[in-house]
Amino acid sequence: MNPGDIGREMARLLRDSTRSIEFTSAVLRIHNTGGGLSIQAETKSGRYLNPGMTALADLFLPLPPSIYEVRLSHTGEYAFLATPDVGTTSPAWLVFDDAFRYPGHPLPGMPLPARSRPTGAPTDPAVLARITALAAEFAELYTRIKGHAPKWEPGCTEAQLAEAEERIGARLPEDLRALYRVSDQDDETGLLGRYSHESLGRLVAQYLEGRPGTHGWQETVSDEGVVMETSPAGRVKRLSRNDWWVTFGSDHAGDYLTVDLDPAKNGVSGQVLEYGRNVWGPPRYVAPSVTAMLEEVLRALKAGEFREFASHRLIAEAAFHQDSFRAHDEVMTETTDVSAIVEPELVQELYLNDPGSVDLAILNPLSSLRHLRVNRADSVAADLSGFPLLEAASIESSKVDLAGIAGHPTLWSLSLAGVKHPIDFGHLAGLPGLIRLGLAGLDVPELERVGELSSLRVLTLDDGQVRRLLDAGVTLPSLAAIEITGGAPLAEIVRLRRRLRPDGPAPEVIEASGTLV
Incomplete structure (x- = not known):
């Protein structure tokens, strides 16, 4: 057509x-x-x-x-x-650097830890014996409870494991190798609780499709991008994705298990993580190993802690199924009383709604805060000095005092909205690591100084502000992307793109016009 x-x-x-x-x-x-x-x-x-x-x-x-x-x-x-x-319209996104990623969002090509390099060596005999014994004990308990043996696919050979590892470029943990030696696939019998390990062929296919490793989230420049810390802290690298998170199982309902071959300082190689539709925020820490999962399933079955289904399924009430009480985020509406928060030191993301007039220093007990959102405030004193880990702040307020943000060492994203008075750009210029800035619709007398922000890669302005910068000769060649609000026609957005990158490739445009009768 x-x-x-x-x-x-x-x-x-x-x-x-x-x-x-x-x-x-x-x-x-x-x-x-x-x-x-x-x-x-x-x-x-x-x-x-x-x-x-x-x-x-x-x-x-x-x-x-x-x-x-x-x-x-x-x-x-x-x-x-x-x-x-x-990229999109309403608002419009112009992306100039497709390879740009926010902090903690690595591109494929991460180095493989030396301990996980493929060797072709057979599975550790002691580990194989241990996993074989645990699986046999599970089969015995399962048969006693269900009245028939669990249905498992035959195990893989060492040659099949070596070939799979050569394809993904990493050696699997010894206990996961041993599990595949016992059975290539568990048909939801409950060997790993509510999860099942998938076939070795499926493991390889999932790893090789698209990006290596687990699929990341919030990878586009239009997403907010702050990566939260997995609890317990220090075991899992704070990344949105990792080449060396290898998916090997699932609950067949949208949640997946991965072995971590690249742990943080306090973690162990082979620890098991969960990600998927029911895991909000960072990956969930499940267990230190596949072995530990099997041992916990057996403990629960022996204690009579399980759910039996009419089909072949037998789900142990394993401790690794249980989420910790404290999630990473918290919502406070029409209050700033942090004393009501359980374990405030573990809160990493806060939605502060309708707080009236507030000095953000009152939130200092939230010492692990990484992302702060203030919505519909009357007045905000933005003293951020008490948040040593804060990376992003979005403040919607009629009045805001920004003196307390200057020099913050970790803040890389700042968005302001609803402010009824002129913005003092001097406070923004004092942020050494500012990567993303949103000022759309605001009165910024010294907007042209945005060119002084040497770390800035992503900017949100309205179409009038963009034209103002361009008319002043500010083209911002280091920008990876710009978000343009205001609902300008697509033709105007294309013109702005041409002006922002006059030496770049001309936008591809198709036009037509006519009259309906």
Whole structure:
């Protein structure tokens, strides 16, 4: 389908969605990610519209990933534009460095610890004997409880293990190797509690698909990016992903087990972590080893601590299933009384909602705080000196005193919103490691000084502020990305991209226009 046909069909579907209302102009934006569609449709007055979703899906899913926009006048004239060089719209993201990552978000290519290099050597005989004995004991208990033996796939050979390790580039922990020698796959019998180890072939396939290791989260530049510490602290490296987290099992419900071959100082190689849809924040520490998991399952079964299902499943009430009471985040609404928080020293993320007027120093008992969000405040004294680990702060307040942020050694992300008075840029210039800054919609008399922030890589401004910088000759060549708010037309965003990177490749743009009859 040619661009003219795409634009005309978008305009027709947009007009059909306005049949019962009066409007002067309307816009329809489609973000085709290559795997799905994001659709925005509204009139100039802000009324949301509902164009034919099925027709839009049929039209756009076969097309290349891109942003598509049509603007329609009530008289029938329309203008169509498409470009793959704008990340999103409303707000718009322009990404100039696809390899940029926030702190704690490593790209693939991490060094492998020497102890985990493939050797081709057979599994440690003592470990193999121990795992074989534990599995046999489980099978005996299972048979006694269920009345039949557990169904396990035959074990792998040493040659199969060596081949798998050569493909992933790392030697598996000895006890996981031994588990695969006993059985290539557990069909949810409960050998590892609610989890099951998957086949060796599946382990290799999961590792090699996409990025090495566990899939990370919050990897795009538009995400917030602060990585929290796994509890207990010091055992797991504080990273969003790791080449040497090797997924080997799951609960078949969206949560996955991984062995950690690259632990932090207080951790051990082969420790087991969990990640997935029910694990919010950092990976969850499960056990120091696969061996420890098997031993805990047996303890629970012997103590009669299990749930028996009508099928073949037998789930031990193992201690490693239980999350610690303290999660990494906390929400406080219309209060600043931290005395009510259990274990305040473990809170890493705080949502402070509707606090009225507040001096942030009152939150100093939250000594492990890494991400602070203040929402809908009247006045904030931003004294951050009592938070030695703080990396990100977003403050929405009518009034804010920023004197207390200057010189903070670990703060790399700051976002301000709702401030009704001019922002003193001098306080921002005193942040030595500021990587991300958000000032959209605010009065910043010395905005041009943003060019002095040598560490700045990601900036959020409104379209008027961006034009102001460009008109002043500030182009910010070190930016990895810029977020532009304000709802500017896609054509204007493309023009701003050209001005921000005049020496870079010209944005790829397709345009068409016409009139509906």
